[in-house]
Amino acid sequence: MRKVFFVLALVVLLNFSLPARSEVLSTTEKEVYAVYLVPAPRAFPTELGYVITSFGPGNINFLERVDVVVDREGRLQGIQLVYTPPDGFRRHVFLAGKRSLIVQEARPGSLKKKVLFRVITSDELNRLD
Template sequence: MRLGIILFLLFFLPGLACGAVLSQEEKVLYAAYFFAPNRPPTTLGYVYTDFGPGNINFLERIDIVLDRDGRVQGVSLIYTPTDGFRRHVFLRDITGFLLQETRPNVPGKKVLIRTVTTDEIAKIE
C-alpha cells in the first residue's frame, strides 16, 4: 500500500504542478553581472556569474525565479561557452544582479529575460 502511494507521488504529482512564465522580454545586453555571497570558486571555472563585454555572447537566457508567494528564489542562467556544452545554472542565494544594456552603435548580445515560477525551472529546453 505504501509503495503504491509513493509511486503515485513520484510519477503523477510532478506532472500536475504547472509552471508559468510570468513575463519575458528580449534585451540587447552589453554585460550582465550576478552577485552572490562569498563561496569557494569552482576550480575549473565551469560556472560563470559574470558576463562582461568579452563573454556576453555566451549568455542565452536569464530566468528570474519566483516562488508561489512572489518572492525571488534565485536566478537561472543558460549559457554556452566556447567548449560547446550548454549549461543550466541556478544561483539560489544571489544578493543582486546588474544588467547593462548597450549604447547606440555598441555591439551587444540579444538575451531572453524571463520571470518564471519555481515549477518552470524544472523544464530544461
C-alpha cells in the same frame, strides 16, 4: 473522531500533492552590453570559479537567457542562467538565494547581444529548453 481526523489528513495530503503549475510569468528580450551577478553574502567560496557569473563585453555572446525564479507566492528563489561557453556544451545553472543582477544596456554603436529575460515559477526549472 477518527473519521474527522482521517478526512482532514486526506484533504491536507491531497492539497499538497496536486501537481504544481509551471509558468513563465513575464518575458522580454533586451539588447545588452554586459550582465553581472553579484553573489549572495553567504555564497559558496568556490561558486565563482566553476560558474560564469560575469558576462562582460568579452563573453556576452555566451549568454542566452536569464531567468529570475520565484515561488508560488512570488518570493525570490534564485536566478537561472543559460549559456554556452566555447566548449559547446549548453549549461543551465541555478544560483539559489538572493543576488544582485546588474544589466548594462547597449549604447548605439557598441557591442551588444540580445538576451532573453524571464520571470518564472520554481516549477518551471524542471523544463530544459
